[in-house]
Amino acid sequence: MDGVSTSQTSAVPFLKGHGTENDFVIVPDPDNVIDLPASVVGRLCDRRAGIGGDGLLHVVRSAAHPEARAMADEAAWFMDYRNADGSIAEMCGNGVRVFARYLQRAGHVESGDLAVATRGGVKTVHIAKAAPDSGADAGDITVSMGRAALPGQTVTVTVQEHSWPTQNVNMGNPHAVAFVEHLDDAGNLYAEPSFSPAAVYPDGVNIEFVVDRGERHVAMRVHERGSGETRSCGTGACAVAVAAARRDGIDPAATGVPVTYTVDLPGGRLMITERPDGEVEMTGPAVIVAEGYIEPALLAQTETPLG
Numbered sequence: 001m002d003g004v005s006t007s008q009t010s011a012v013p014f015l016k017g018h019g020t021e022n023d024f025v026i027v028p029d030p031d032n033v034i035d036l037p038a039s040v041v042g043r044l045c046d047r048r049a050g051i052g053g054d055g056l057l058h059v060v061r062s063a064a065h066p067e068a069r070a071m072a073d074e075a076a077w078f079m080d081y082r083n084a085d086g087s088i089a090e091m092c093g094n095g096v097r098v099f100a101r102y103l104q105r106a107g108h109v110e111s112g113d114l115a116v117a118t119r120g121g122v123k124t125v126h127i128a129k130a131a132p133d134s135g136a137d138a139g140d141i142t143v144s145m146g147r148a149a150l151p152g153q154t155v156t157v158t159v160q161e162h163s164w165p166t167q168n169v170n171m172g173n174p175h176a177v178a179f180v181e182h183l184d185d186a187g188n189l190y191a192e193p194s195f196s197p198a199a200v201y202p203d204g205v206n207i208e209f210v211v212d213r214g215e216r217h218v219a220m221r222v223h224e225r226g227s228g229e230t231r232s233c234g235t236g237a238c239a240v241a242v243a244a245a246r247r248d249g250i251d252p253a254a255t256g257v258p259v260t261y262t263v264d265l266p267g268g269r270l271m272i273t274e275r276p277d278g279e280v281e282m283t284g285p286a287v288i289v290a291e292g293y294i295e296p297a298l299l300a301q302t303e304t305p306l307g
């Protein structure tokens, strides 16, 4: 919000969407007049007392948001992404595909290429043209996610009696990738796995657990910073594909040949390609499943939980 109003007195429209079952509350707010402090985001994402979601996509015109104004010439829309606990993240890979699907559905953009401003910079999204009669949300959406950075310092991740070294990968947001024997070794992931040394990630980290399924084919689970275990994580899948490629001795920058990994998640499948220039592309579905109005009480600026 850019200092316009602090309380909502009328019902506010929302939509609900997901990308490989990483689900989001979508709040269209082109002029950035809706106040969304962490407490309100937490209530909207609550699966029992709210709408429910792994995160929230606040859809704002870049020119209307102080964090995106500088990107407005390049990208008309800003994805103001929040985790389910209300915390802010730099980037959300599934979220940006769902964000683009919303813009298409609302008539703001058509299929083809689209630039979206995010806290991780401007991302180019390609909305595939759906075959006639295949449904409004048919067709995959591809995002150019930028380059992966592989910081040298690693952390050890521990769940109960298991500990694993990790490959740290930054996709705009931080990831620690652990190659494990069985996905079940990560336990129920109700609690955040511990990692050490903690100082490597003072703002927390997303943690991926990965097994091999075949040649350039892996499966993963993820514990997301600010959201808990989710059924998919787009930036996580990109981090996993890059970590798996390096582990397999593949670096497109060295060979000049792009590499594609199939990444299976509990909520679906993502295809991740790393190009010789380092660009990581992610392709997968994005659908809108509902729309309605948010009761003003849910948006009230109070810490009191809804009964």
Ligand SMILES: N[C@@H](CCC[C@H](N)C(=O)O)C(=O)O
Binding pocket: 022, 055, 083, 088, 089, 090, 091, 092, 093, 094, 095, 173, 174, 206, 224, 225, 226, 227, 230, 232, 233, 234, 235, 236
């Ligand atoms: N689910 C997202 C990642 C969302 C942000 C993450 N929890 C963080 O705090 O970095 C994705 O699809 O990338």
